[in-house]
Amino acid sequence: MRFIVACVFLVCALLALLLAVSKAPADLHIVSVNETHTYTVREESVFAFEFLANRDDTHHFLKEAIHGAGVVGSCNEKRYPLSLLSIEKNVRPFGEELYHHYRLAFAPKIAGGIEKLAFSNASLQLVYGRFPNLTLPIGEFNVTYEENLGDALTLQAVRSVPGDEGFGLSAFGVFLTLENTASRDVVVTEISLNAQKVVPDLASSLFKEDPGHPDDFDALFSEYERFNRPSDGEAIFPASSTKTLFVPFSYLETTLLHRYPLVIDYRLDNQKGRLMLNDFLFINTNRFASENEEAFVHVRPD
Amino acid sequence: MKKSLAFFMILLFMLAPLEEIGAAEYLTYQSIHFKRGSHKMLADYTNYDYNRHYAQLSGRRFWGWRTYAASENAPVYFKRDTLFIIKNEGETPIHQNFQFKTSEQNTTQLSASGSIGFKGSGEAKGFQLGLDSHVKASAETKRTSYVEETVDIRIQVDPMTKLHIGVYGEGRISNGVGRYYRFFKNTRSGGGEVFTLTTEYYSIEKVAL
Numbered sequence: 001m002r003f004i005v006a007c008v009f010l011v012c013a014l015l016a017l018l019l020a021v022s023k024a025p026a027d028l029h030i031v032s033v034n035e036t037h038t039y040t041v042r043e044e045s046v047f048a049f050e051f052l053a054n055r056d057d058t059h060h061f062l063k064e065a066i067h068g069a070g071v072v073g074s075c076n077e078k079r080y081p082l083s084l085l086s087i088e089k090n091v092r093p094f095g096e097e098l099y100h101h102y103r104l105a106f107a108p109k110i111a112g113g114i115e116k117l118a119f120s121n122a123s124l125q126l127v128y129g130r131f132p133n134l135t136l137p138i139g140e141f142n143v144t145y146e147e148n149l150g151d152a153l154t155l156q157a158v159r160s161v162p163g164d165e166g167f168g169l170s171a172f173g174v175f176l177t178l179e180n181t182a183s184r185d186v187v188v189t190e191i192s193l194n195a196q197k198v199v200p201d202l203a204s205s206l207f208k209e210d211p212g213h214p215d216d217f218d219a220l221f222s223e224y225e226r227f228n229r230p231s232d233g234e235a236i237f238p239a240s241s242t243k244t245l246f247v248p249f250s251y252l253e254t255t256l257l258h259r260y261p262l263v264i265d266y267r268l269d270n271q272k273g274r275l276m277l278n279d280f281l282f283i284n285t286n287r288f289a290s291e292n293e294e295a296f297v298h299v300r301p302d
Numbered sequence: 303m304k305k306s307l308a309f310f311m312i313l314l315f316m317l318a319p320l321e322e323i324g325a326a327e328y329l330t331y332q333s334i335h336f337k338r339g340s341h342k343m344l345a346d347y348t349n350y351d352y353n354r355h356y357a358q359l360s361g362r363r364f365w366g367w368r369t370y371a372a373s374e375n376a377p378v379y380f381k382r383d384t385l386f387i388i389k390n391e392g393e394t395p396i397h398q399n400f401q402f403k404t405s406e407q408n409t410t411q412l413s414a415s416g417s418i419g420f421k422g423s424g425e426a427k428g429f430q431l432g433l434d435s436h437v438k439a440s441a442e443t444k445r446t447s448y449v450e451e452t453v454d455i456r457i458q459v460d461p462m463t464k465l466h467i468g469v470y471g472e473g474r475i476s477n478g479v480g481r482y483y484r485f486f487k488n489t490r491s492g493g494g495e496v497f498t499l500t501t502e503y504y505s506i507e508k509v510a511l
Contacts, residue, residue: 042456044399146456151395154460159468159505169501177507277506280455285501 035139052099068127073119082106150273152182160282168290173248180237203233326411334380344495371478382469418492471502
């Protein structure tokens with residue numbers, strides 16, 4: 001009898017020890033990037049959002065658990081519905097730790113037609129069947145659609161210039177080689193990325209007479225003096241000419257920009273024209289490599 | 303007698319130098335340049351460079367590596383290649399959708415010269431005989447993985463032009479020399495290089511036919 005009691009005590013003591021020693025799982029910590037998302041939407045468009053999480057044993061990034069998704073603005077006034085296509089999982093270092101990396105790809109739900117939308121502070125909302133919704137800040141989110149007007153100006157070459165303004169590698173400006181196919185002058189009046197936090201500064205842009213871009217972006221700065229400045233924030237393309245324009249970007253707030261469309265508005269005589277390039281991935285880099293905390297948003301779901 | 307012969311054969315095998323030359327994809331890039339300093343790619347090392355770097359190695363050792371890093375995580379920029387995408391030989395512009403898959407990010411490629419060799423393949427590839435642990439860049443980047451992204455764009459291709467996608471990028475290079483010793487005898491020597499791809503940039507260019 002004493003032996004049985006001793007055994008029970010021993011087992012209880014061991015269980016208590018195990019409970020004390022075993023660590024409770026860490027609270028879920030999700031990291032997202034303060035990024036500018038700007039897309040030209042088509043039926044086949046794919047939107048991708050990337051997140052890091054310190055755990056992979058929760059339902060939050062399980063495709064089967066996600067019943068709905070959409071992008072919402074800061075006031076939740078509108079919801080841009082999305083269909084989840086895939087979730088890719090990987091591992092990435094973040095700070096001193098290894099995190100689980102998730103890339104969620106979505107298709108737009110555009111049954112009712114493509115609409116224009118601009119959220120300066122947007123979040124991805126994931127809807128689960130049995131669990132509370134998860135709202136993950138993603139930065140800026142803008143969508144528009146391709147809208148070309150006239151054919152006097154054509155795009156011959158485009159290349160983004162990367163730079164690090166202190167919060168991570170991002171688009172610093174763009175080289176554009178444009179051809180005026182008309183027999184009269186074309187005046188480029190505005191260049192836009194359809195974004196709110198990053199704005200091309202046409203007034204500070206630089207011309208180069210011959211097409212071609214330097215391979216080394218550091219060398220670009222030594223070539224500045226050879227360029228001629230356009231006047232009054234308008235770039236004039238003489239009849240039947242091809243020129244390369246370097247347009248720097250102004251960052252109004254901290255954000256990362258790797259993929260963007262180009263909207264080039266111009267004037268031929270008194271007629272307006274527009275040349276658009278769909279969103280294109282110009283810079284392919286690790287979004288989570290920045291050492292500046294401002295580039296990230298941390299979420300700790302309940 | 304048989305035992306001594308077997309021991310002698312094993313000793314002979316262990317001391318025999320092996321000639322292996324490694325190659326990596328980054329060595330096929332159109333151009334690759336260091337951003338600053340007087341760094342050199344391993345492929346550009348001259349006999350003088352090897353001798354200069356070997357002279358930096360301290361004395362023999364009973365067993366294992368002696369290494370010297372000439373470049374450590376030196377930033378480079380490169381032009382990888384040009385992807386030919388679409389050709390329009392017609393008389394009217396065409397609008398075309400095209401897709402391409404982006405390369406891996408933060409991946410490591412290795413190359414070697416002399417009798418330094420590799421073990422494994424693909425992402426698990428590493429230098430033989432534990433040289434990895436002597437190469438800081440190799441050990442650091444091994445933990446990382448990659449994401450592949452599909453780039454999808456619709457663009458107008460003008461008459462009598464072809465469209466290219468140019469792939470440029472940045473990375474880091476570490477290289478140097480090493481000697482491997484067994485029973486104080488130098489059995490392997492050569493150079494090793496680790497290239498880590500950090501960022502790729504894509505450009506669109508139309509070229510007249």
